[in-house]
Amino acid sequence: MSMRVELDEPKCVASGQCVMAAPEVFDQREEDGVAIVLDDGPAPELHDGVREAAAICPAAAIHLVER
Known part of the structure; x- marks a missing residue:
């Protein structure tokens, strides 16, 4: 299966939860978090x-698109 x-950057509230859950896939910008x-294809x-x-x-x- 691929993913x-x-x-959706405008919706992001810079909580960092994604980075803690999957640091190989997500990071945060220094200037605004x-x-x-x-x-994008882990x-x-x-x-x-x-x-x-x-x-x-x-x-x-x-959002994840899985096939």
């Missing part, structure tokens, strides 16, 4: 962490 990670996607072994990041995002700014 594509999409981030808004999340950035480091890998390896299967990272999928659980990415799903957790999407589930705990307080702004619901992370």
Whole structure:
């Protein structure tokens, strides 16, 4: 199964929860803390962490497309 990670930057509230759940896939910009996607097509072994990041995002700014 493949996964594509999409981030709705304007919705991001810079809580950092995604970085804690999946640091290989998410980071935060230094200037404002808004999340950035480091890998929009993560390896299967990272999928659980990415799903957790999407589930705990307080702004619901992370969207996953799984095939």
